[in-house]
Amino acid sequence: MNISKWAQLPITVAALLTAGALTLAGCSANGGGNNEIAESGTTASSDEALAQGGEITIWSWEGTLKDVVADFEADNPGVKVNLVNAGSGNDHYAALQNAIAAGSGIPDIAQVEYFAIPQFALPGSLVDLNQFGAADLDGKFSPGPWNSVQFGEGIYGMPMDSGPIALFYNATLFEENGVEVPTTWEEFVEAGRALKKSNAKAYIMTDTGNAGVTQALIWQAGGRPFQVEGTDVSINFDEAGVHKYTDMWQTLIDEDLLAPFSLWSDEWYQGLADGSIATLVAGAWMPANLESGVPTGSGDWRVAMIPQWEADQRTSAENGGSSLAIMEGTPNAELAYAFLEYANLGGGVKTRVELGAFPATTAELNSEEFKNREFEYFGGQKANEIFVDSANAVAEGWSFLPFQVYANSVFGDTVGQAYVGKTTLQQGLEDWQSLLTQYGADQGFAMK
Numbered sequence: 001m002n003i004s005k006w007a008q009l010p011i012t013v014a015a016l017l018t019a020g021a022l023t024l025a026g027c028s029a030n031g032g033g034n035n036e037i038a039e040s041g042t043t044a045s046s047d048e049a050l051a052q053g054g055e056i057t058i059w060s061w062e063g064t065l066k067d068v069v070a071d072f073e074a075d076n077p078g079v080k081v082n083l084v085n086a087g088s089g090n091d092h093y094a095a096l097q098n099a100i101a102a103g104s105g106i107p108d109i110a111q112v113e114y115f116a117i118p119q120f121a122l123p124g125s126l127v128d129l130n131q132f133g134a135a136d137l138d139g140k141f142s143p144g145p146w147n148s149v150q151f152g153e154g155i156y157g158m159p160m161d162s163g164p165i166a167l168f169y170n171a172t173l174f175e176e177n178g179v180e181v182p183t184t185w186e187e188f189v190e191a192g193r194a195l196k197k198s199n200a201k202a203y204i205m206t207d208t209g210n211a212g213v214t215q216a217l218i219w220q221a222g223g224r225p226f227q228v229e230g231t232d233v234s235i236n237f238d239e240a241g242v243h244k245y246t247d248m249w250q251t252l253i254d255e256d257l258l259a260p261f262s263l264w265s266d267e268w269y270q271g272l273a274d275g276s277i278a279t280l281v282a283g284a285w286m287p288a289n290l291e292s293g294v295p296t297g298s299g300d301w302r303v304a305m306i307p308q309w310e311a312d313q314r315t316s317a318e319n320g321g322s323s324l325a326i327m328e329g330t331p332n333a334e335l336a337y338a339f340l341e342y343a344n345l346g347g348g349v350k351t352r353v354e355l356g357a358f359p360a361t362t363a364e365l366n367s368e369e370f371k372n373r374e375f376e377y378f379g380g381q382k383a384n385e386i387f388v389d390s391a392n393a394v395a396e397g398w399s400f401l402p403f404q405v406y407a408n409s410v411f412g413d414t415v416g417q418a419y420v421g422k423t424t425l426q427q428g429l430e431d432w433q434s435l436l437t438q439y440g441a442d443q444g445f446a447m448k
């Protein structure tokens with residue numbers, strides 16, 4: 001699970017880009033060479049690194065990696081792995097950037113969420129995995145995560161998990177109030193109205209302004225507000241896909257159909273438990289959070305394909321998910337890549353899936369055993385079938401900004417104001433655009 005996808009990073013990271021903002025324009029892939037993936041799941045160079053042994057350090061907050069590391073060390077007794085939790089989300093990235101700035105204490109491998117890849121790749125802080133033949137992995141990961149680890153011609157991380165979005169809903173609440181589960185966003189608004197009419201304390205969903213959810217729904221609606229080519233960056237929220245989202249979501253705000261609770265707050269969990277919040281939009285990493293945070297909801301909740309903008313569509317998007325990236329300057333790059341192969345392509349994938357992670361690997365996503373798993377929490381529903389359908393329906397062409405971590409940190413200052421009646425959602429996004437355009441220019445990007 002990747003709770004930190006909705007976290008916000010303090011503004012103190014601004015100086016990082018100043019030094020490296022103009023370094024990527026001439027970057028290109030290094031070429032794969034003879035690095036075919038063997039049946040064992042490792043390249044020839046990785047096998048050599050494992051045979052030689054050594055020690056690597058990984059920074060990650062992801063809970064299942066502890067077991068993966070233990071299994072990896074057991075299989076490779078000459079290798080020592082130091083797994084360090086330097087904090088999640090904001091704290092993790094701040095610590096990582098401080099180490100980069102100091103030029104010391106940098107780990108060999110770091111967990112980097114997909115939206116943060118450009119911000120670390122652009123200044124040259126991540127190793128381009130093309131030198132290990134990573135281009136040959138095309139097709140081994142679902143499209144959303146695989147596209148997200150690429151920046152320019154480089155591959156700067158190996159997908160660890162995935163976050164195709166779905167609609168989680170309280171089936172008991174819908175049934176008790178005689179409301180149909182929505183399959184389109186128009187039906188979603190109508191369901192919100194019907195629930196509110198039946199139960200004045202019921203909300204269709206909670207949202208107080210969330211960068212991850214907002215961008216995922218704009219992505220699904222066909223909006224592509226961020227365009228990045230090297231250091232040329234354009235931001236445009238005045239486009240059809242964005243307006244499709246803001247027109248609908250503004251209705252939910254205006255009609256008070258959204259609960260005013262922050263995600264992950266005690267009030268939010270309570271609302272999910274007592275039936276006052278009917279749905280949530282989240283990635284496929286969400287089940288474990290519901291099971292641990294809303295145990296009394298077991299049997300009441302179900303999963304559905306994300307509502308569609310048009311009835312005849314079958315389109316989805318991603319929200320969350322992380323890669324494992326090798327940090328530039330490590331003397332242990334080959335050994336680090338061997339761990340990436342094990343954790344994200346080899347035996348580590350099975351371990352993480354058994355512990356509740358949602359994989360990015362097509363082998364697992366196409367597995368009947370994986371898709372047929374019955375979730376007791378969801379009343380025996382085969383929820384992975386929904387998640388896999390969503391992963392296969394992720395729309396192409398989405399880009400994150402090369403300063404997305406900063407961008408998400410100021411989302412509440414602009415777009416968030418729409419949720420307290422100080423502006424409209426569309427105007428809030430355009431205010432965000434203005435702020436980010438100025439920020440990008442100040443960091444040396446050619447902004448359009």
